[in-house]
Amino acid sequence: xxxxxxxxxxxxxxxxxxxxxVGIIGWVRHNLLSSTTNIVITVLTIYFLYVIIPPMLNxxxxxxxFSADSRDDCRAIAKAAGxxxxxxxxxxxxxxxxxxxxxxxxxxxxxxxxSFILMLAALVPVLFDHVPNRKQGLWFSLAAPFIIGxxxxxxxxxxxxxxxxxxxxxxxxxxxxxxxVGSLPIGIALALGRQSHMPALRMxxxxxxxxxxxxxxxTLLFVAxxxxxxxxxxxxxxxxxxxxxIMVTLFSAAYIxxxxxxxxxxxxxxxxxxxxxMGLKYxxxxxxxxxxxxxxxxIPGIVNTxxxxxxxxxxxxxxxxxxxxxxxxxxxxxTKWQGLSTEIYVFVAIFFFVxxxxxxxxxxxxxxxxxxxx
Amino acid sequence: xxxxxxxxxxxLQVSDELIIKIKDMHKWYGSFHVLRxxxxxxxxxxxxxxxxxxxxxxxxxxxxxxxxxxxxxxDIIVENVELTNxxxxxxxxxxxxxxxxxxxxxxxxxxxxxNCSLAPIWVKQVPxxxxxxxxxxxxxxxxxxxxxxxxxxxxxxxQQQRVAIARSLCMNPKIxxxxxxxxxxxxxxxxxxxxxxxxxxxxxMTMLCVTHEMGFAKTVANRVIFMDxxxxxxxxxxxxxxxxxxxxxxKLFLSQILAH
Numbered sequence: 001x002x003x004x005x006x007x008x009x010x011x012x013x014x015x016x017x018x019x020x021x022v023g024i025i026g027w028v029r030h031n032l033l034s035s036t037t038n039i040v041i042t043v044l045t046i047y048f049l050y051v052i053i054p055p056m057l058n059x060x061x062x063x064x065x066f067s068a069d070s071r072d073d074c075r076a077i078a079k080a081a082g083x084x085x086x087x088x089x090x091x092x093x094x095x096x097x098x099x100x101x102x103x104x105x106x107x108x109x110x111x112x113x114x115s116f117i118l119m120l121a122a123l124v125p126v127l128f129d130h131v132p133n134r135k136q137g138l139w140f141s142l143a144a145p146f147i148i149g150x151x152x153x154x155x156x157x158x159x160x161x162x163x164x165x166x167x168x169x170x171x172x173x174x175x176x177x178x179x180x181v182g183s184l185p186i187g188i189a190l191a192l193g194r195q196s197h198m199p200a201l202r203m204x205x206x207x208x209x210x211x212x213x214x215x216x217x218x219t220l221l222f223v224a225x226x227x228x229x230x231x232x233x234x235x236x237x238x239x240x241x242x243x244x245x246i247m248v249t250l251f252s253a254a255y256i257x258x259x260x261x262x263x264x265x266x267x268x269x270x271x272x273x274x275x276x277x278m279g280l281k282y283x284x285x286x287x288x289x290x291x292x293x294x295x296x297x298x299i300p301g302i303v304n305t306x307x308x309x310x311x312x313x314x315x316x317x318x319x320x321x322x323x324x325x326x327x328x329x330x331x332x333x334x335t336k337w338q339g340l341s342t343e344i345y346v347f348v349a350i351f352f353f354v355x356x357x358x359x360x361x362x363x364x365x366x367x368x369x370x371x372x373x374x
Numbered sequence: 375x376x377x378x379x380x381x382x383x384x385x386l387q388v389s390d391e392l393i394i395k396i397k398d399m400h401k402w403y404g405s406f407h408v409l410r411x412x413x414x415x416x417x418x419x420x421x422x423x424x425x426x427x428x429x430x431x432x433x434x435x436x437x438x439x440x441x442x443x444x445x446x447x448x449d450i451i452v453e454n455v456e457l458t459n460x461x462x463x464x465x466x467x468x469x470x471x472x473x474x475x476x477x478x479x480x481x482x483x484x485x486x487x488x489n490c491s492l493a494p495i496w497v498k499q500v501p502x503x504x505x506x507x508x509x510x511x512x513x514x515x516x517x518x519x520x521x522x523x524x525x526x527x528x529x530x531x532x533q534q535q536r537v538a539i540a541r542s543l544c545m546n547p548k549i550x551x552x553x554x555x556x557x558x559x560x561x562x563x564x565x566x567x568x569x570x571x572x573x574x575x576x577x578x579m580t581m582l583c584v585t586h587e588m589g590f591a592k593t594v595a596n597r598v599i600f601m602d603x604x605x606x607x608x609x610x611x612x613x614x615x616x617x618x619x620x621x622x623x624x625k626l627f628l629s630q631i632l633a634h
Contacts, residue, residue, distance in 0.1 A: 270479035273442055278493035278545060279468035288492060292483050372482055372525035 059086040060346075066090060070336040091340050092347050095331045099347070102167020102322050108159055112170050115148045119177065127362065129369070145181070163241035167322030169351055174241075175248055176310040176355075182249035183309070184302070187256025188295075192286065194261055205257070212254035217312055220247045225319040244316055252309040259301035263294035296370045303363035307356045324348045388596055389418040393549060393580055394439060399448030401431075401438060408434050409445070410604045418548075421581045423591040423612075426601035427627060432584045435601070436551045439582070440471045453548060469497060472542030476554040478534045480526035480541070486513065487522040490541045498545070505544070512540035516570050532563025536570055543574075550574065552583040586631060592616060600624045 020026060032042045063086025068074040074088035092099075101109050122144035125137030152174070154160035166174060193205035212220075224243035232238060267290060275285035295302070317326045328344035331337065394416035401409040408431045416422060424432045437443040438450060441457055441464045450457040452467045481489050490509035494500040500508070513519045516536035518529075526534050535555055542550060552571065556564045568590050575581060575594045585591070591598050591612050598615040600608045600623075608621045619625045 268477070268479070270475055270477055271481065274473075274475065274479035274481070276442060277440055277468060277471075277473040278542075279465050279497040280493060281465070284496050288496065289481055293481075296483065370483070373527035 058084075062086065064089050067093065071338065071340060087343050087346070088337075088340055089343065091331070091337045091343055094337075095327075098331070099168045099324060099327050100170060102170055102327065103165045104161060104167070104170065105159070105165065108154075108161060111151045111154075111158070111161075115151045116173070118144050118148055118151075119173070145178075163239055166241060168324055168327045171316070171321060171323055172310075172313050172351075175245060175313040175316065178245050179248040179252050179309045179313070180306050182245075183252035183256050183305075186249065186253035187260055188291065190253060190257035191260035191264060194257065195264060209254045209257050212251055213258070217248070217251050218315055218318065220251055221315060221319050223247070240319070241321065244319070244321065248309065248313070252305055255305045255308075256302060259298050259305055260294060262301065263296075263298035264290065266297050267293055296367075299363050299367055299370075303359055307359055310356060310359070311352060324351065387578065388420050391418045392416070393418045393420075393453060394582075395449070395451040396439075397449045397451075399438065399445050399450060401434060401443065401445045401447075408604050409438070412448070412604075412606060414599070414606065416549075416580065416582065418580055419578050420597060421575045421595045422583065422597045422599060423595040424582065424584045424599045424601060425586060425588075425591065425627070425631075426607075430601040431604040432601045433553050436473075436553060436582050436584055439549075439551060440468050440473055442473075469545065470548045471551060472545055472547035472549070473551040474535065474538050474542055474553065474555045476557050478526070478531075478538045478558075480534055480538055482526050485523050485525055486518075486529070486537050489526065489537060490544045493541070493545050509540070509544050512543045513537070515543070515573070516540045517566075530563060531559045532566045535559065535563075535567045539567075539570055539574070549580045549582070552581065552585065554584050554586070556585065556587055588616070588632065600627065602627070 020029060031038075033039050063078060063083045065074045065077045065085070065087070066089050068077055068088065068090035071088060071091070074090055075085050078085035097109075101112055104112060122141040125131055125134045126141050131137060150156060151158070152161070152166075153163070190205050190209060193201050194209065196202045196205070221244060224247040225240060228238060228243060271289055271293065272285060275289045280288065314323045314325050317323050322330075325345075325348060328341075328348055331344060332341055392415055394414070396412055396414040399409060399412045400407070412435060414435075424435065426432050434443055438445045438457075439452060445457075453470050455463050455466050457463060457467060480486075481492070484492065487506060487509055490512065491502065491505035494505040494508065495502055510519055510522060513522055516539055518533055518536055518540075521529055521533060521537070526537065529537065539550075539555075555571070556567050559567065564587070568587060571581070571583070571590070572594055583590070583595075595612050597609060598612050599606055600615070600619075600621070602623050608615070608619065608624045610620075615624075616628065619628055
């Protein structure tokens, strides 16, 4: 019997794993070089990245021109520096304000800035648990939409600004955030209504959901911009932006409702039975037991819908609202800067990517936070 | 049976106060007649074990008592309150009747302590502090106070079922219904749950228990009910029931489950 095998049955000591199984070497072996196919894929990927990344970085950063007065200026600066002309970001810099504020009056733009800060402040207590004075914070969050509405629209002491001056990223945020905030509660109500034991209520919810889902958003926006005039009594002025907000909210609410219905159906029947057997009332069971679990399951789907809605706000361009893409096109009409559409669209893409990627990361954070080991 | 609980007392007091009265009760699932002419009187302090082959309607019967299932004919009177469509009566009865399920049905998104204090806080408007103190008291009784801040998903099956029992007890029920409380458990966990149930019986709780634990029936129950095809076929004290079954179907059932 050798010394290594001298311990009794059931008393084998814990040994460290072999060095080829852990650390960087282990990771590379397991993930990049585990089989012939894997090796081929790894090599191809590295080659692909080599081909794509350096030219992209050159265009975006190293060969880019950040301050100039026209496109020719950009080219001259690049030539003087002795390289190809990369992105001409100077154009974006010159146009930055119109991208952000749309046609909002210059001297009133502080209201948009303040609104943006208020919005961020209102989001903090809603999105995160461990913030000081969260309870008071939530009251503020409840009040914030009204304050922001007043700030943006004016009236009551502020210079009124008509909504057709809204544009750019500010318009995207107004439509996107209103749609998201409004569609979640409506979606929950629709999902519960669709599960209701009352046939009339159930049928109304089903009809609403199926109608909205069966019609493209663009159609609904056209309806909002033109058709409503026929239905409303003559002479009523019904703000176009308000109509769009309602349509976008209802549209996404229908999708949210279906996502949440999926979550509701994933819950075992025993949950509601347990709640019932303890004497909880319907709304108590929903609020305390069913919805917290159903919403948690639905987080990926809900955030997916929100991201879709946020990006679909660009569709308002076709009924004449000035979304960021529209601002971009308008900028391209400037003869000094002609031909720089790539810069415009990359810039708009980055804006949307940052917003949507933040939502996606938040949803992952939330899923992790709510994980309770089952 | 390996999981037979110890220290039971078959000669527990049973009062002559009627607590549940089921009279000529019928229930259908669609056109399927699941419960047929069930009559059952339960007195305070009784420990009744209901057994029978699967599909015999035993779970449905006890689920009718707290209206998780609706009966279509006959009367069910619990604590002098008749079960009708009146939501007030249903709520009143559910406050007095606790229930434990085969799959525990704990709320996975709440901690053990929150599971136990939820119903007292929301249904009985007990202040949170007091509800949590009560919850801790019952968690100690089922011998898992140290798990109070964990989530159900982090506990073993036996521990989860004991939490479920504690959760029901926090509502201070007069009657406890058990719907196959040990059927989903690993063998070594059955005993810890049965021990808690035996304790409960000793304290005089009125219990109706659907179970296949014949050891439990022999030592704790004062009455065993055998159901088949939606009917009560036979009922007797455990001694007579096991040693001298009257009905052919009872004999067959007993021979099948006691054979191993």
